[in-house]
Amino acid sequence: MRLLVAEDEDLLRARLVKALEDNSYVVDSCSNGKTALFQAGEYGYDAAIIDLGLPGLDGISLIKAIRAKGMLFPILILTARDNWTDKVAGLDAGADDYVVKPFQIEEIRARLNALLRRAAGFAKPALDFAHLSLDTTSKKLTVSGDDVELTAFEYKVLEYLMLHPGKVVSKTELTEHLYEQDHDRDSNVLEVFIRRLRQKLDPDETLKPIDTVRGQGYRFNVPATRN
Amino acid sequence: MSRLPGTDISWSMRRRLVLAFGVLLIVFLGLAGFVLDRAYKQSVAAAVAERLQLQVYALLGVAEPEADGKFFLPDLEEARFSQIDSGLYGLIYNKDGTELWRSPSALNLNVDPAPMVDSELLPGQTSYGEHSTQDQGALAWASYRTYWEPLDQLFFFVVMESTAPSAVEIREFQSTLYLWFGALTVLLSVAQYLLLRWGLRPLQQLAQDVSAIESGTQDQLEQHYPRELLPVTDNLNLLIKNERERQNRFRTTLGDLAHSLKTPLAVLSTALQEARSAQHFTEQQQRDMSEQLQRMNQIVSYQLKRAVKSNQAVLARPVLLAPVLERITGALHKVYRDKEVSVELMLVEGAQFFGEESDLMEVCGNLLDNAFKYGHRRVQVKAERKGKSLLLEINDDGAGIAESQRNFVLQRGARADTVKSGQGIGLAVVVDIVSAYGGELKIERSEWGGASIKLRLG
Numbered sequence: 102m103r104l105l106v107a108e109d110e111d112l113l114r115a116r117l118v119k120a121l122e123d124n125s126y127v128v129d130s131c132s133n134g135k136t137a138l139f140q141a142g143e144y145g146y147d148a149a150i151i152d153l154g155l156p157g158l159d160g161i162s163l164i165k166a167i168r169a170k171g172m173l174f175p176i177l178i179l180t181a182r183d184n185w186t187d188k189v190a191g192l193d194a195g196a197d198d199y200v201v202k203p204f205q206i207e208e209i210r211a212r213l214n215a216l217l218r219r220a221a222g223f224a225k226p227a228l229d230f231a232h233l234s235l236d237t238t239s240k241k242l243t244v245s246g247d248d249v250e251l252t253a254f255e256y257k258v259l260e261y262l263m264l265h266p267g268k269v270v271s272k273t274e275l276t277e278h279l280y281e282q283d284h285d286r287d288s289n290v291l292e293v294f295i296r297r298l299r300q301k302l303d304p305d306e307t308l309k310p311i312d313t314v315r316g317q318g319y320r321f322n323v324p325a326t327r328n
Numbered sequence: 329m330s331r332l333p334g335t336d337i338s339w340s341m342r343r344r345l346v347l348a349f350g351v352l353l354i355v356f357l358g359l360a361g362f363v364l365d366r367a368y369k370q371s372v373a374a375a376v377a378e379r380l381q382l383q384v385y386a387l388l389g390v391a392e393p394e395a396d397g398k399f400f401l402p403d404l405e406e407a408r409f410s411q412i413d414s415g416l417y418g419l420i421y422n423k424d425g426t427e428l429w430r431s432p433s434a435l436n437l438n439v440d441p442a443p444m445v446d447s448e449l450l451p452g453q454t455s456y457g458e459h460s461t462q463d464q465g466a467l468a469w470a471s472y473r474t475y476w477e478p479l480d481q482l483f484f485f486v487v488m489e490s491t492a493p494s495a496v497e498i499r500e501f502q503s504t505l506y507l508w509f510g511a512l513t514v515l516l517s518v519a520q521y522l523l524l525r526w527g528l529r530p531l532q533q534l535a536q537d538v539s540a541i542e543s544g545t546q547d548q549l550e551q552h553y554p555r556e557l558l559p560v561t562d563n564l565n566l567l568i569k570n571e572r573e574r575q576n577r578f579r580t581t582l583g584d585l586a587h588s589l590k591t592p593l594a595v596l597s598t599a600l601q602e603a604r605s606a607q608h609f610t611e612q613q614q615r616d617m618s619e620q621l622q623r624m625n626q627i628v629s630y631q632l633k634r635a636v637k638s639n640q641a642v643l644a645r646p647v648l649l650a651p652v653l654e655r656i657t658g659a660l661h662k663v664y665r666d667k668e669v670s671v672e673l674m675l676v677e678g679a680q681f682f683g684e685e686s687d688l689m690e691v692c693g694n695l696l697d698n699a700f701k702y703g704h705r706r707v708q709v710k711a712e713r714k715g716k717s718l719l720l721e722i723n724d725d726g727a728g729i730a731e732s733q734r735n736f737v738l739q740r741g742a743r744a745d746t747v748k749s750g751q752g753i754g755l756a757v758v759v760d761i762v763s764a765y766g767g768e769l770k771i772e773r774s775e776w777g778g779a780s781i782k783l784r785l786g
Contacts, residue, residue, distance in 0.1 A: 110591045110592075110595065112595045112599075113598060116595065116598035116599060116602060117598065119602070120598065120601070120602070181586050181587040181589075181590035181591055182586050182587060183632075183633070184583075184633070184689070184690060185656065185689040185690050185693025185694070186686045187583075188659065188693065189655050189656055189659045189689060189693065192659035192662050192663070193658070193659065196662075197662055197663075198662065198663050201590075202593065202594040203590060203594035203595075203596070203597035203598075203621065203625055204594060204597065205601065206601050215666070219665055219666070225666070
C-alpha cells in the first residue's frame, strides 16, 4: 500500500514514516501542502495522512484540491487543533477520518487499515473471500480456518489484490504500490511472490484465486464475502 | 433614607421629561387661570361700580328736596327703580343715617345704612361696598356724599344693585375658562407625548439596535443617528468590532498555541514508542514517561478548550441548529461508517442558538461523538425553543452513564489531570460552555437504556 504523508514537523514526519514503513507501507512524504498536491496528482496513492497545519497550502485546502481533481483515496487528517469546527471542516472538505495529536502509532495504523478496507467496501477488519480470510489488524491469513504464514511482502501483495478484487492489477501498479520509488524493481521477483502466494492460498490448485491476465497483470477472482 | 423622586439616575428619561413637563403645565395653566379669573372679576366689579355711579348721578339729577326734609324724585328714567324687588335700589340718607327717600323698587328692602353713611367721606366722593340681605341676596352698593347748598346739608345718595347677574356672568366666564384650559391641557399633553416620542426616538432606536445586537439579529448599530448620539454609537460600534476581532484573534492564537504545543508532544510520544520497541528504557520508566506525556496532553487539551470557548453570549449571533447538526452528523457518519448509526433529528422549525457557532459545534460535536461512540445503532437529537433558551436532548442506545459517574463528569472545571484518557474532557468542556451561556446539563437514561443528555442553552 502506498501512502502519502504530509506533515511539516520534520521529526514527527520522520518517525511517522518510519513507523508506517515498519508496518509494511510504502510511504512518500513531504512537508508542504503544494508539494503534497503535486505528489498526489503524480502518483496513485492508496491513502494519505495530512496534517491540517501545513505551510504552502493548508490541510483543508489541500484536501479540497485533491477531491476536486477527482482523487478518491481515503484521507486521514492529523490535527493539533482538537476542536470540532476544524475536525468537521476537514471531514466536510473530503477527509475520511481524523487523529488528534499526540497520537499512538497503533491508532494511526488501525485507522489507516479501516480506511483502506472501507475504501474497498469491507466493513469489518477481515477481508473474507470464500474460505480465505485476511485479517488486516493482525495481518494474518487463514485458509479454511487454518493459519498460513506470510512474509511481509507476500502480505502486501495479497492485501493489495484483495482490496481490488476482480480488477486487473498491472505489474507496474503493483510495484508502484508495494515498492519504494528508488527501489530496484524487478518484475521477475514479483512473479516469484505471486507463485508462492498461489501455493499458499490454493495448495490443491482447485480455487485458483489469482489469475494471470496475459500482457496486462493479475486479477484476484474469488467473490468477496461482504460483511 | 428614601430618595427624592428623580434623583435616582436610573429613572427613565421619558419619565423625567413627562414629570417635568407635567409639573410645568399644571403650574403654568394654574397660574394663568388664576390671573385671568382675578382680572375678569376685577373688570366686572369695575363695570358694576361705574354703573352704580351713573345711577347715582341719575338720582342726583332728578332729586328735589321737600319741605319736610325728605326728597322727591319724579321721572326716574331707569324703570328698574320703579319695580318692586327689581334688583336696582335707590336710597337717600342724611348724615345721621336717617332715610330720606327710597325708590319704589326698594319697598321690601331691609338694610343697615351704617356702612353706607361714612362720615369720613368727603363731599363729591363715592364709597363702594357689598351688602348681604336676607331677601334680596348680595347687593353691591355705591354711596355718594353730596353737599346740598340750598339746604346747607350733607346727604348720601346710595344705589344698590343685586350682584346675582354679575355672579352669573363670572360663573359663565369661569366655565368657559375651565373648558378652554381643559382642552388646552389635553392638547398640550398630546403634543408633549408626541414631541417626547419624536425627540426620544433616536434613543429608542438605539435601545432596539443594541438589543438586536445582543440577540444577534444585527451586527452593529446603523449609521443614521442624530449628531448628538454619533460619538456614542460610533464608539459602541468600534467596541463591538474590536471585541469580535479580539475573540477571533484569541481563538486563532489559541489554535496556534495548540498546534505549537501538541506537535512536540506528538514527536515525544512517537519517540517514546520507538524507544519502547527498541527496549531503551525499563518498563517502569516507559510507563512513567508515557503517563506524564498523557497528563501534559490532557492538561494542554483541556485548558486550551476551556480558554477557546466564548466567554460571553452578549454579542451573540443566531446560529441555525439544523445545518450545524447535519454537518456534524455527516462528519461522524464518515468516522463511524462501520457502525451504520441511524440518526433521527427532531428539531422545531428554525431552531436557533444565540452564541458563537464554534461553541455550538464543540457542544454538539462532543455529545454526538459520544453518542456515536457509545451508542449501538440509534442516535436521536431533539431540539426546541423555550423563550430565548434552546433545549437540546441527545439520546443513544448504548450502555448509558452509570449514576455514580454522572456527578463526576458534570463537575464544572474538573481538573484535566484527574480525568483518565479518552473520557471526561469532552463532557467537561461541554459543561463549561453550557455554564458560560448560563445553561444547565443533565444526564439521564434514554428510552433505549442508553445515555440521554439534556441541556438548556441560554
